[in-house]
Amino acid sequence: xxxxxxxxxxxxxxxxxxxxxxxxxxxxxxxxxxxxxxxxxxxxxxxxxxxxxxxxxxxxxxxxxxxxxxxxxxxxxxxxxxxxxxxxxxxxxxxxxxxxxxxxxxxxxxxxxxxxxxxxxxxxxxxxxxxxxxxxxxxxxxxxxxxxxxxxxxxxxxxxxxxxxxxxxxxxxxxxxxxxxxxxxx
Amino acid sequence: xxxxxxxxxxxxxxxxxxxxxxxxxxxxxxxxxxxxxxxxxxxxxxxxxxxxxxxxxxxxxxxxxxxxxxxxxxxxxxxxxxxxxxxxxxxxxxxxxxxxxxxxxxxxxxxxxxxxxxxxxxxxxxxxxxxxxxxxxxxxxxxxxxxxxxxxxxxxxxxxxxxxxxxxxxxxxxxxxxxxxxxxxxxxxxxxxxxxxxxxxxxxxxxxxxxxxxxxxxxxxxxxxxxxxxxxxxxxxxxxxxxxxxxxxxxxxxxxxxxxxxxxxxxxxxxxxxxxxxxxxxxxxxxxxxxxxxxxxxxxxxxxxxxxxxxxxxxxxxxxxxxxxxxxxxxxxxxxxxxxxxxxxxxxxxxxxxxxxxxxxxxxxxxxxxxxxxxxxxxxxxxxxxxxxxxxxxxxxxxxxxxxxxxxxxxxxxxxxxxxxxxxxxxxxxxxxxxxxxxxxxxxxxxxxxxxxxxxxxxxxxxxxxxxxxxxxxxxxxxxxxxxxxxxxxxxxxxxxxxxxxxxxxxxxxxxxxxxxxxxxxxxxxxxxxxxxxxxxxxxxxxxxxxxxxxxxxxxxxxxxxxxxxxxxxxxxxxxxxxxxxxxxxxxxxxxxxxxxxxxxxxxxxxxxxxxxxxxxxxxxxxxxxxxxxxxxxxxxxxxxxxxxxxxxxxxxxxxxxx
Amino acid sequence: xxxxxxxxxxxxxxxxxxxxxxxxxxxxxxxxxxxxxxxxxxxxxxxxxxxxxxxxxxxxxxxxxxxxxxxxxxxxxxxxxxxxxxxxxxxxxxxxxxxxxxxxxxxxxxxxxxxxxxxxxxxxxxxx
Numbered sequence: 026x027x028x029x030x031x032x033x034x035x036x037x038x039x040x041x042x043x044x045x046x047x048x049x050x051x052x053x054x055x056x057x058x059x060x061x062x063x064x065x066x067x068x069x070x071x072x073x074x075x076x077x078x079x080x081x082x083x084x085x086x087x088x089x090x091x092x093x094x095x096x097x098x099x100x101x102x103x104x105x106x107x108x109x110x111x112x113x114x115x116x117x118x119x120x121x122x123x124x125x126x127x128x129x130x131x132x133x134x135x136x137x138x139x140x141x142x143x144x145x146x147x148x149x150x151x152x153x154x155x156x157x158x159x160x161x162x163x164x165x166x167x168x169x170x171x172x173x174x175x176x177x178x179x180x181x182x183x184x185x186x187x188x189x190x191x192x193x194x195x196x197x198x199x200x201x202x203x204x205x206x207x208x209x210x211x
Numbered sequence: 212x213x214x215x216x217x218x219x220x221x222x223x224x225x226x227x228x229x230x231x232x233x234x235x236x237x238x239x240x241x242x243x244x245x246x247x248x249x250x251x252x253x254x255x256x257x258x259x260x261x262x263x264x265x266x267x268x269x270x271x272x273x274x275x276x277x278x279x280x281x282x283x284x285x286x287x288x289x290x291x292x293x294x295x296x297x298x299x300x301x302x303x304x305x306x307x308x309x310x311x312x313x314x315x316x317x318x319x320x321x322x323x324x325x326x327x328x329x330x331x332x333x334x335x336x337x338x339x340x341x342x343x344x345x346x347x348x349x350x351x352x353x354x355x356x357x358x359x360x361x362x363x364x365x366x367x368x369x370x371x372x373x374x375x376x377x378x379x380x381x382x383x384x385x386x387x388x389x390x391x392x393x394x395x396x397x398x399x400x401x402x403x404x405x406x407x408x409x410x411x412x413x414x415x416x417x418x419x420x421x422x423x424x425x426x427x428x429x430x431x432x433x434x435x436x437x438x439x440x441x442x443x444x445x446x447x448x449x450x451x452x453x454x455x456x457x458x459x460x461x462x463x464x465x466x467x468x469x470x471x472x473x474x475x476x477x478x479x480x481x482x483x484x485x486x487x488x489x490x491x492x493x494x495x496x497x498x499x500x501x502x503x504x505x506x507x508x509x510x511x512x513x514x515x516x517x518x519x520x521x522x523x524x525x526x527x528x529x530x531x532x533x534x535x536x537x538x539x540x541x542x543x544x545x546x547x548x549x550x551x552x553x554x555x556x557x558x559x560x561x562x563x564x565x566x567x568x569x570x571x572x573x574x575x576x577x578x579x580x581x582x583x584x585x586x587x588x589x590x591x592x593x594x595x596x597x598x599x600x601x602x603x604x605x606x607x608x609x610x611x612x613x614x615x616x617x618x619x620x621x622x623x624x625x626x627x628x629x630x631x632x633x634x635x636x637x638x639x640x641x642x643x644x645x646x647x648x649x650x651x652x653x654x655x656x657x658x659x660x661x662x663x664x665x666x667x668x669x670x671x672x673x674x675x676x677x678x679x680x681x682x683x684x685x686x687x688x689x690x691x692x693x694x695x696x697x698x699x700x701x702x703x704x705x706x707x708x709x710x711x712x713x714x715x716x717x718x719x720x721x722x723x724x725x726x727x728x729x730x731x732x733x734x735x736x737x738x739x740x741x742x743x744x745x746x747x748x749x750x751x752x753x754x755x756x757x758x759x760x761x762x763x764x765x766x767x768x769x770x771x772x773x774x775x776x777x778x779x780x781x782x783x784x785x786x787x788x789x790x791x792x793x794x795x796x797x798x799x800x801x802x803x804x805x806x807x808x809x810x811x812x813x814x815x816x817x818x819x820x821x822x823x824x825x826x827x828x829x830x831x832x833x834x835x836x837x838x839x840x841x842x843x844x845x846x847x848x849x850x851x852x853x854x855x856x857x858x859x860x861x862x863x864x865x866x867x868x869x870x
Numbered sequence: 871x872x873x874x875x876x877x878x879x880x881x882x883x884x885x886x887x888x889x890x891x892x893x894x895x896x897x898x899x900x901x902x903x904x905x906x907x908x909x910x911x912x913x914x915x916x917x918x919x920x921x922x923x924x925x926x927x928x929x930x931x932x933x934x935x936x937x938x939x940x941x942x943x944x945x946x947x948x949x950x951x952x953x954x955x956x957x958x959x960x961x962x963x964x965x966x967x968x969x970x971x972x973x974x975x976x977x978x979x980x981x982x983x984x985x986x987x988x989x990x991x992x993x994x995x996x997x998x
Contacts, residue, residue: 062456063457066456066457066459066461067457069459069635069637070458070459070635073635073636073637073725074664074724074725075416075626075627075635075636075725076635089664089724089725092664092725093664093665093666093722096661096662096663096664096665097665097666097667099662100661100662214971214977214978214979214980215930215932215978215979215980215981216932216978216979217902217905217916217932217933217934217979218932218933218934219933219934220917220933220934220935220936221933251980
């Protein structure tokens, strides 16, 4: 039995590297996408390994590392869910692989998945579109609540909100995984 | 770069002597090209025959000699087994890759140790890997470029008759950017890089073909915005969505199929015709109880299919004619509509990949600023119509779709060699990378379309009590089950101290560099002991293999060099003889008797020696003629310089002297 | 008599520039104009010339000149900017067009010099 068992680790990189500082942004949940974009492109120009092709080995490695961190920072901050998880981790709240879910929601997710599987098998495009759009609405609602909660947290510094955020973030994970199911069926 | 900035007084710097050139290479399935940036413009380097495309075909003959290009292609029908075409399909593939080794290839595969495909060539006496075959093509391109670049960069000399008689072996090529399909997986990239090394090239970068195409367009047209690049070559299909903002080229998504291309159109058509003629290749199933075609027939059928396809680009219908082994001649009309219908399932595959890429890039077809066509197969109206249908717009094709990739690679090579920061390329990895976990499920560690370079780390722990090792299996692909993905590497991490299950902490780190090549390392960090292992993909070559092949190629290179030098010296000899004769005829008054006698003697000797086989002897004879005719040349030069002062360019004068 | 000479044939066959002058394109003049304002010397002239160096043996001199031209200098003025050229260099610069270009390879000034037989890959040096 030498097969490894996968165990999700806390977003370690997040604790070591300050993504917001790296991109020169204020550490807030709400971010300006256009600003994130232009900061990322600007900084990428300066650290990309292509600019260090002729540099000594140590500088090349450093450039590779900085470039990697920058890509990771951009990728994390771009997506609301990844950004929320990152901010939680920065405040010491990590989300494990076996977090419990509200029983009601779990049942609902299971049912929705079954409906999805049936629709896929039948090739029922109308039903698939309907399921997807329903879940997109939920995604929007959940993200709205997460943004509001972070707003409270950032204004009042009340860390009791963290538990609420964590619950919503776990919900979001399920929602995203469900939406992933629509990815490759085009 | 031929652009200047205004310096402060006295601050104009004289640049150090520049290094060799950087070239861009499009190593294609069907054809290959090499290009470089000349005076700021990317330019294709033609071969000695003036042709720009070199067929990616390598012939290994019984006597051990190797032929590359058009000549090799002509030998394909006579020696189908010894002539490898479309080698790109096999690069980085293992023998068990069904796709790579499927039927309807005329090749014979040699026994191999199970990691790399090997072709049995030279009448079965030699086994070569796809890497070696690719390296032959690259070497030919390199020689082509060296010949042109050496002439191009020869310094100013007060020219006499002999000018630049250096058959030197100094490489004038500093580095190369080789393009690969964006969809190439890690093993295929590694193999391409290995082929470059084997050909004696310093591979500066592997560049995704669509990115190269966009670079070529960006340079020429100064475009801005988001573009789709639809690249259908002989054997590969790529779709990429890129955007260009403030000097940053960003690949937003890529997709495609590394075993789908114009060759498949030929194959589809050939299969259909062979089937009608009563020959089946066994692919169509047992219901077609035809005779199995022999290899020569398959070769002929494919060739005719390609010709028919090409003719259908200009006309609505054409004749397909095939000589059958029983002496019959099978003839029938094929229309463009029929071809479109036959290849529709293949085109639909590309269409699905396009839609997925748009989705990954989070953009709608209507929001694109343009669709760029790349690859010889996009010349076909059937393909163009299909692309227009998928993206709902007419595609761009201002730059020759067969040149655009090499031109873009040359631009990138120049940027890399010059360390210019004007353009930054942000590329992505085409396929997700992960690790096998319990129950044969893949845990993705780096997701597809992540911008490179990138890295990710994941922690693992032991499953059983007192488990002292991990079997780490690295896979690439989008599917959840390990078996549906491509196995890249396997390695074992041992030395974990015995402890309760779940206690150990093993960090697996994935690092993808700017070439898209993966390095995996595992670190057991619990008891303060750090073990780290680097792995290479299982289809790559070991360092020993590379070394052996390099040695082999050096041996060949020696032969090549002698032959090349001989050719160069003979041409030089002829040119000098002609030039001297012409000069003696036009300016006899400048020739004194002593010089005339010495020159004529040297000419006669050179004429005799040029027929010999020793290039060094010929070179000496050229030098001797040069020396003998020096006083004459000097006088002509002096007279010409007098003319120059009266208002003509030095070049003009020199031209005059040379005629 | 060599391959290089043949390259010259094709290059020279295309254009026949005015060999009595150096032409400054409008875009070059505009770039010089704006750069000298930024430099704080709105009246500065440009000195161009040829000197030894570089991998082909010659390279361009291209810099600001805040003084009056020397008595031997040739002076060219066009679109409101002035160029000084010493007479020796002028032999190699006759008919040159000074242009300003923007491309993916960057932006900067370009010498379209009919006397040049070619340049090296980096283009910093020139060959006659």
